[in-house]
Amino acid sequence: MPTSLTDTTKLHNGVEMPWFGLGVFKVKEGSEVVESVKAAIKNGYRSIDTAAIYQNEEGVGQGIRESGVPREELFVTSKVWNSDQGYESALKAFDTSLQKLGLDYLDLYLIHWPGKTKFKETWKALEKLYKDGRVRAIGVSNFKIHHLDELLKDAEIQPMVNQVEYHPHLTQKDLLAYCQNHGIQLEAWSPLKQGQLLDDSTIKEIAAKYGKTPAQVILRWDLQTKVVTIPKSIKEHRIIENANIFDFELSEDDMNKIDALNKNERVGSDPDTMRAGFEE
Numbered sequence: 544m545p546t547s548l549t550d551t552t553k554l555h556n557g558v559e560m561p562w563f564g565l566g567v568f569k570v571k572e573g574s575e576v577v578e579s580v581k582a583a584i585k586n587g588y589r590s591i592d593t594a595a596i597y598q599n600e601e602g603v604g605q606g607i608r609e610s611g612v613p614r615e616e617l618f619v620t621s622k623v624w625n626s627d628q629g630y631e632s633a634l635k636a637f638d639t640s641l642q643k644l645g646l647d648y649l650d651l652y653l654i655h656w657p658g659k660t661k662f663k664e665t666w667k668a669l670e671k672l673y674k675d676g677r678v679r680a681i682g683v684s685n686f687k688i689h690h691l692d693e694l695l696k697d698a699e700i701q702p703m704v705n706q707v708e709y710h711p712h713l714t715q716k717d718l719l720a721y722c723q724n725h726g727i728q729l730e731a732w733s734p735l736k737q738g739q740l741l742d743d744s745t746i747k748e749i750a751a752k753y754g755k756t757p758a759q760v761i762l763r764w765d766l767q768t769k770v771v772t773i774p775k776s777i778k779e780h781r782i783i784e785n786a787n788i789f790d791f792e793l794s795e796d797d798m799n800k801i802d803a804l805n806k807n808e809r810v811g812s813d814p815d816t817m818r819a820g821f822e823e
């Protein structure tokens with residue numbers, strides 16, 4: 544089990560990825576994102592998750608530079624958006640992201656959504672970026688088992704990470720097992736279901752028992768299920784709160800109680816029907 548904010552999971556290519564990071568979806572470009580990134584890094588975070596579609600890569604880059612922490616101590620993720628899928632367009636999108644971030648490499652680059660027809664071509668572009676040393680690890684996001692089966696048929700390099708919606712209302716046990724069997728690290732997006740799980744009576748009861756907050760219980764559950772987690776907050780006190788989860792352990796009984804909350808319920812799009820930005 545990870546014992547601190549800087550503890551890492553070893554991806555299948557040997558790259559160390561922090562178990563915990565900051566998400567910046569819906570965080571406004573400019574001072575809002577700059578200050579969130581700086582607050583996170585100041586409080587010990589080493590991993591930041593952005594995407595081209597979040598339109599805040601410039602601010603993420605600025606926050607990183609102003610943090611004073613050396614680039615090589617940080618783990619930066621971005622993602623290729625749906626409308627940039629395809630070989631040449633994904634290569635170009637990567638260059639644009641790097642330029643906006645003001646970085647000369649990324650730690651992780653993901654295909655944001657599978658879509659239907661182009662993800663294999665896009666994957667070839669990510670393999671090229673990886674082989675050229677421009678990104679330390681490559682992966683996918685929102686891939687279900689059938690998408691992964693399809694990708695793995697021809698992939699030269701297996702994805703190192705699959706970032707999916709994952710929280711106590713969407714526990715995705717089959718997908719988690721599949722990823723673990725294939726050496727793919729699962730990463731949780733919207734781990735707090737965008738705040739919608741914080742009033743759940745079971746979570747609140749467990750939180751009270753450990754003297755922790757509902758958010759801390761959910762994020763600890765992520766780690767104990769061996770899933771990387773990237774909660775978003777723009778408030779420094781919550782950024783600190785969310786990361787304060789390395790000093791307690793949920794019992795097996797409480798883990799089972801949280802697992803039992805599953806309703807296969809999403810707060811975001813279903814990967815099979817998500818079409819925004821796709822021309823297919």
Ligand SMILES: NC(=O)c1ccc[n+]([C@@H]2O[C@H](COP(=O)([O-])OP(=O)(O)OC[C@H]3O[C@@H](n4cnc5c(N)ncnc54)[C@H](OP(=O)(O)O)[C@@H]3O)[C@@H](O)[C@H]2O)c1
Nearest residue numbers: 566567568592732733734735736737738758774775776777
């Ligand atoms: N790959 C994908 O398709 C995809 C999709 C969605 C998200 N993501 C990634 O995953 C990250 C996290 O997901 P998310 O931003 O959707 O949702 P989330 O982390 O589940 O929840 C964020 C919401 O919870 C609030 N919050 C955070 N900590 C809290 C606390 N301790 N107590 C009470 N409220 C708290 C935040 O408000 P405040 O900011 O006001 O504190 C915000 O409204 C994203 O930022 C993004 O990097 C990826």
